[in-house]
Amino acid sequence: MLDSLRVTFLGTGTSVGIPVITCKCAVCTSDDPRNRRLRASILLEWEGPDGPQRVLVDTSTDLRQQALRSGIDRVDAVLYTHAHADHILGLDELRIFNFVYRTSIPLHGEQETLDVLKRMFAYAFDPKAVGVPRLDLVPIEGSVEFAGLRIEAIPLGHGAGQVTAYRIGNFAYATDCNHISRAAAARLQGLDALVLDSLRRRPHRSHFGLEQALAEVERLRPKRTYLTHLSHDLEHAALEEELPANVRVAFDEMSLEFPIPESSRCVS
Ligand SMILES: [Zn+2]
Ligand SMILES: [Zn+2]
Ligand SMILES: [Zn+2]
Known part of the structure; x- marks a missing residue:
């Protein structure tokens, strides 16, 4: 139990997804499936004290397609990085898990992020509404303990705003940051592994460009880094x-699969 964490990339694309609607560039018309990128999100899976856990990081615009493609048949919680449209617009798709399992789903995030969710999806938080997602908003302060695991929430800069990176043991997910x-x-x-935003070659006002992402790798020295939130500026094979x-x-x-160190386990 609780010995390993599985991480599946549900989407690795920037906010518009790849291919980009209307674009005929080499990446958008590529035959390589690795150049087809849904909106950024990952799935975390581990064996908790009460059974297998499936936790989404963000509910991307493409969540329905991602759940079908990866065979996600249950969601035990969602961790939100921030409230930009590409990371939250799939929230309504959580409804089906409510219907099937007859339980509400906890949504974890910074208070500011949860406030935006409550405003944008007001219908889902109307106690009188029927047929809407049933969700519990749980603000994170520093870290969250969930199904036997301690998950660290680490604030990073994202343009004028803030984004939450999540660390579990020696794995960390840091999308949408500069x-x-x-x-x-x-x-x-x-x-052991860092997933890091690298939008395109040139810097951007709210995302790392490739050079900046590589400079952060030099600074943080993770054993391995995986670049994500990629635009059509970056061709998979050529970049690799x-x-x-x-x-x-x-x-x-x-x-990817990682061992969960003893220090990240907790009783909850
Ligand atoms: Zn984004
Ligand atoms: Zn393109
Ligand atoms: Zn963003």
Whole structure:
């Protein structure tokens, strides 16, 4: 029990997804399935004290398609990184899990993120409404303990706003960021694997460009890094070839497995 964490990439694309509607560029018309990227999200799976756990990080615009493609038949909780449209617009798809399992689903995130969810999906939080998702908003303060695991929430800069990175044992997911403070960097040491935002080659006002992402890899020194939230500026095979061996390009449906260290386990 609780000895390993499985991470599946449900989507590795930027906010518009790849291919981009109307675009005829080489990446958008590529035959390589690794260049087809749904909106960014991952699935975390582990064996909890009460059985298998399936936790989504974000409910992307493409959640329905992602759940069908990856055979997700249950969602025990959602961890939100932030409330940008591409990370939250699939929220209504959680309804089906409510209907099937007759339980509400806890949504974890910073208070600011949860406030936006409550405003954008007001119908889902109307106690008189029927046939709507049943969700419990649970603000995170520093970390969350869930089904035997301690999950660290680490604030990073995302343009003028903030995003939450999540760390479980020696795995961390840091999408949609362009600034890592010294305090956050200290909490991202000793990683076996880091998933890191790398939108495109040039820098962007709210995302790391490729060079900046590689500079963060040098600074944080995770054993392995997987780039995500990719735009059509980055072709999978060509990018893999030019990257150092310890940095790889994530792709949809890629799956990784990590041991869960004793220090990340808790009784809850
Ligand atoms: Zn995004
Ligand atoms: Zn394109
Ligand atoms: Zn964002």
